[in-house]
Amino acid sequence: MxxxxxxxxxxxxxxxxxxxxxxxxxxxxxxxxxxxxxxxxxxxxxxxxxxxxxxxxxxxPGALDPLIKEMLYIAVSITNGCTYCINSHTAAARAKGLTDAQLAELTAVVGMANETNALVTAWQVPLDARFEGGGRG
Amino acid sequence: MxxxxxxxxxxxxxxxxxxxxxxxxxxxxxxxxxxxxxxxxxxxxxxxxxxxxxxxxxxxPGALDPLIKEMLYIAVSITNGCTYCINSHTAAARAKGLTDAQLAELTAVVGMANETNALVTAWQVPLDARFEGGGRG
Amino acid sequence: MxxxxxxxxxxxxxxxxxxxxxxxxxxxxxxxxxxxxxxxxxxxxxxxxxxxxxxxxxxxPGALDPLIKEMLYIAVSITNGCTYCINSHTAAARAKGLTDAQLAELTAVVGMANETNALVTAWQVPLDARFEGGGRG
Amino acid sequence: MxxxxxxxxxxxxxxxxxxxxxxxxxxxxxxxxxxxxxxxxxxxxxxxxxxxxxxxxxxxPGALDPLIKEMLYIAVSITNGCTYCINSHTAAARAKGLTDAQLAELTAVVGMANETNALVTAWQVPLDARFEGGGRG
Amino acid sequence: MxxxxxxxxxxxxxxxxxxxxxxxxxxxxxxxxxxxxxxxxxxxxxxxxxxxxxxxxxxxPGALDPLIKEMLYIAVSITNGCTYCINSHTAAARAKGLTDAQLAELTAVVGMANETNALVTAWQVPLDARFEGGGRG
Amino acid sequence: MxxxxxxxxxxxxxxxxxxxxxxxxxxxxxxxxxxxxxxxxxxxxxxxxxxxxxxxxxxxPGALDPLIKEMLYIAVSITNGCTYCINSHTAAARAKGLTDAQLAELTAVVGMANETNALVTAWQVPLDARFEGGGRG
Structure with missing residues (x-):
């Protein structure tokens, strides 16, 4: 190392x-x-x-609980490929109660999101009018 | 467009x-x-x-509820810079109950994660032994 | 490791x-x-x-042959910085006949693409009308 | 724009x-x-x-033919999210004979590679000894 | 937009x-x-x-002057593909004296860095012992 | 390794x-x-x-001096997560006079830029008219 x-x-x-x-x-x-x-x-x-x-x-703690925040942190760290960050925030999430089943689902979502992000970009899909502003009226 | x-x-x-x-x-x-x-x-x-x-x-729905999964999707989509994906999954998350306060905390966590990912990489921080395997024994 | x-x-x-x-x-x-x-x-x-x-x-095998697909896989894996993926798909490509000369050209293209992607983004080049839709009529 | x-x-x-x-x-x-x-x-x-x-x-033209090189260029450009580059190199690839069926397979491979890259990183999979050096002896 | x-x-x-x-x-x-x-x-x-x-x-202002900091900001923003950030920080840099010639060299360096980053990753070049710790003794 | x-x-x-x-x-x-x-x-x-x-x-050397160019190279290399590149260009920058204080400020800027890039993307901030073209008239 x-x-x-x-x-x-x-x-x-x-x-x-x-x-x-x-x-x-x-x-x-x-x-x-x-x-x-x-x-x-x-x-x-x-x-x-x-x-x-x-x-x-x-x-x-706030509108989101600390375990959800740790999961978001892991999702970003995976997408950026930061080994230290994945390991340290997984340790933190486990200390806050993350189960192996939750970890497995988290990684599946992150994998899938990376795939469909690429598909959207690949096909150059234009934004539906209904989704503008993240769907606010 | x-x-x-x-x-x-x-x-x-x-x-x-x-x-x-x-x-x-x-x-x-x-x-x-x-x-x-x-x-x-x-x-x-x-x-x-x-x-x-x-x-x-x-x-x-599984070990994680669908709203958490949408939030993870948004976190990845932001990190990848996928405009379509951010907007469509924010719309989906709002339809599942995401509040503006939760959205604000989500973006703050994603911003912070991108910052510390970069700091860890910048300084080339070696992985603490206690964090190996994401802290499993 | x-x-x-x-x-x-x-x-x-x-x-x-x-x-x-x-x-x-x-x-x-x-x-x-x-x-x-x-x-x-x-x-x-x-x-x-x-x-x-x-x-x-x-x-x-389909419209593209498996070796081309492995090369595309390697190109993505390099761009994402996935060490495991680069090594495992290079091994798979070699097993399907990839030569050292082809590997060298593949890496040169991937390097060049990363450079011109950055130059386009840096200069904020607007899309030529003739290229809209990837040049379809 | x-x-x-x-x-x-x-x-x-x-x-x-x-x-x-x-x-x-x-x-x-x-x-x-x-x-x-x-x-x-x-x-x-x-x-x-x-x-x-x-x-x-x-x-x-060299060890790889120019259409394959354009496909590699597109794969990198998708992964980097470069709209100009995706469109201009797709136009170039079509001019060199890329069919819609080939384009569809290319995007599917790029999507899949982005997914498994993320899964490998998420799980922190160590490199198999047989894959070291991309499988060279 | x-x-x-x-x-x-x-x-x-x-x-x-x-x-x-x-x-x-x-x-x-x-x-x-x-x-x-x-x-x-x-x-x-x-x-x-x-x-x-x-x-x-x-x-x-500190150990680095503000114009250099703006240039670093632009370099990161290009690499992340953040259109807003490239434009706003280029405007800020110009207000601090950035010339067109400096901007051109900045983009050339960023382009080249993205290319050699990819080449290093593509070839999986191991770190020379002399470069460990960024060359500190 | x-x-x-x-x-x-x-x-x-x-x-x-x-x-x-x-x-x-x-x-x-x-x-x-x-x-x-x-x-x-x-x-x-x-x-x-x-x-x-x-x-x-x-x-x-040109409109920018070589040390600034090395710093830009490091900023890109951090953002791409290229370990080899960070270490080799930090060594080169140190040989050109980079101090520890400058290195610390460089990493702080790169960290911050990665954070605000993500915040801009997360919120989908539209470009102010005054920033179009990087603020040229």
Whole structure:
């Protein structure tokens, strides 16, 4: 496996802004470790802080529950081919209750969507008037 | 808007295999019209039949409910930039109860996922051992 | 190499629907082994069956010969960055007679297409009227 | 339709290097017109020349015949979602003899490849040893 | 042109959080109008605020000057095929001094990068040890 | 790590056209080694020559300086998910003076651009008239 562009920043070596983010992550997750995404991103403390704050806001319970949000995250990550993201968000989804049967259906939908997206594009299908604006009146 | 590569096949001009699919679509949806994706795809009756059968199977209620499946479809379609697919599946999701608040959260998650997918790739973050296999033991 | 999200299902441990697909694959290919794509997909026997039936139909000889279809498969897989797919379909194409010279030309076309796709998009070139509908009258 | 980033360069207004490329394109194709891709690219005569020379080399008859090369071009253009490229290369392929039946099979293969690419990625299928190097010994 | 999924929110109809963002945008840019991206995003005031704050932070002068950042934005937008983004960020870059000659070189680099990305993937080139970690020691 | 589709061509085993390109690469870079991209591409000497000539032209100093061009290359490579390309062009950019602070800002811009590209697409934002043609008058 290739190395990251800059080495991960361990807690002991981190400055106070980075440690503050690490502490918030561990508290929010009820864990005592930090995954490598954050440790590598910590080379840029400003982006680390902004990304963590954004992610926490976006993934919080709201009109959609957190497990659905994790499934959407996985669907995007598959379509982009991001191995790290597929694995880390599947782990997060499983921790939130994702079953193997749900995972199988999720992947089937993502596969099918990629196929029909390609078919629509291939045939250059024009948009039906009734679907304009996603079907709003 | 550009024309499709072959013209849509209208019901009146369709052969019996195509009509059979059109009838199934209208019955399944409780509508009296067929959208252009199917009408253009009908230039290839074998692919029309296979695609409809596959879509019906994949999108049926199961371990995930149909509205969640539509949301996953939209997430993939956004990531692939398929205008037709975003609009048609948003219309389908609204018909299944998607609210504007849910749509807004869905797009926020998809935006965020595209950002962190890029950050992970940019930094070449190696996969944490705990996430291997999506966190299975 | 990271682990799959669920472990491959070996023939001995498979149920009858999965074994039936495995048998058809080995017969169709004249081999006595199953590659990991199918063995992992077998965690979802319904998707396994549908995918195998679809692939067999799509890749069968027809208006295009099977080697051309394998080359198209490789072109898509390169553009999507799917390592598994590039390798497995190149192996399939070689088994159907693909030469190194053909492979080299295929990759050159795929490279060039990716470049001019980007140039067209970059310059926002509007579609010539003569090309509408892919040049049909 | 949106405007290109810089206006097309018409023959009459073009300098000698651009005219030379235009002449070569019309001669090679046996036509008396130039499509907008080249006319917009002509704002950058160096890139115009390099791109035309490259395209001519890559698309020439060789180990693969020109119609197969056009089909590969279309497959990539669909996967990238490039409307201009799909339409212009379908027109070129039709001029080289592509039938509607071949076009239909091509799109079916491209759709299927996009689906199985996604399934492989979704499940994180590891590469079978026999497929390493695309199956070379 | 298709309609957005929800209608743009005009200043007069906007609530105070949205107006506050609009005011900041106009002040930062020295303009008296708001482009449709923000007006459509304003249907979700929380995402509007977060996105504007993030964009302002990311695009501010720093180790890279703002024109270079706009060029990077355009390069990504081309690669993703986002028409709106290409046009709006090209307009922003021109306002910051981008010349036609610079734009032409930018597009040539983006085209070439898309080509060699595809060639590397096509041939499955393994990473040279000297390039691991992006060449850090 | 998987093997390339054809083995790298070493200098000693290379024919004169390939050696000529290798010599030019080493001279241009002031190095005594060739990276694997070129050695694998050398299985197709015509594409090797064309690609090297094109890359040298595109990446030469011009209206944009070479370091900016390397940064654009990295931005595209991240968006396409090309690991080899990200690492090799980051190494090249570092050799041209890229600092860690610049790299961090580059990745932040690329991340943000991927997010707002997705948001624009998700909401199906129509293009403002003022942005048509990238804001040219």
């Amino acid at each position: 290739s190395k990251p562009l800059l080495p991960p920043v361990e807690y002991e070596a981190a400055g106070p802004e980075v440690r503050a983010v690490y502490d918030e992550i561990m508290t929010a997750r009820g864990t005592d470790w930090i995954n490598d995404f954050w440790k590598v991103l910590a080379n840029d403390p400003v982006t680390l802080r902004r990304t963590w704050d954004s992610l926490r806001q976006v993934m919080a | 550009s024309k499709p590569l072959l013209p849509p096949v209208e019901y009146e001009a369709a052969g019996p295999e195509v009509r059979a699919v059109y009838d199934e679509i209208m019955t399944a949806r409780g509508t009296d019209w067929i959208n252009d994706f199917w009408k253009v795809l009908a230039n290839d009756p074998v692919t029309l039949r296979r695609t409809w059968d596959s879509l019906r199977q994949v999108m049926a | 990271s682990k799959p999200l669920l472990p491959p299902v070996e023939y001995e441990a498979a149920g009858p629907e999965v074994r039936a697909v495995y048998d058809e694959i080995m017969t169709a290919r004249g081999t006595d082994w199953i590659n990991d794509f199918w063995k992992v997909l077998a965690n979802d026997p319904v998707t396994l069956r549908r995918t195998w039936d679809s692939l067999r139909q799509v890749m069968a | 949106s405007k290109p980033l810089l206006p097309p360069v018409e023959y009459e207004a073009a300098g000698p290097e651009v005219r030379a490329v235009y002449d070569e394109i019309m001669t090679a194709r046996g036509t008396d017109w130039i499509n907008d891709f080249w006319k917009v690219l002509a704002n950058d005569p160096v890139t115009l020349r390099r791109t035309w020379d490259s395209l001519r080399q890559v698309m020439a | 298709s309609k957005p999924l929800l209608p743009p929110v005009e200043y007069e109809a906007a609530g105070p959080e949205v107006r506050a963002v609009y005011d900041e945008i106009m002040t930062a840019r020295g303009t008296d109008w708001i482009n449709d991206f923000w007006k459509v995003l304003a249907n979700d005031p929380v995402t509007l605020r977060r996105t504007w704050d993030s964009l302002r932070q990311v695009m501010a | 998987s093997k390339p589709l054809l083995p790298p061509v070493e200098y000693e085993a290379a024919g004169p056209e390939v050696r000529a390109v290798y010599d030019e690469i080493m001279t241009a870079r002031g190095t005594d080694w060739i990276n694997d991209f070129w050695k694998v591409l050398a299985n197709d000497p015509v594409t090797l020559r064309r690609t090297w000539d094109s890359l040298r032209q595109v990446m030469a």
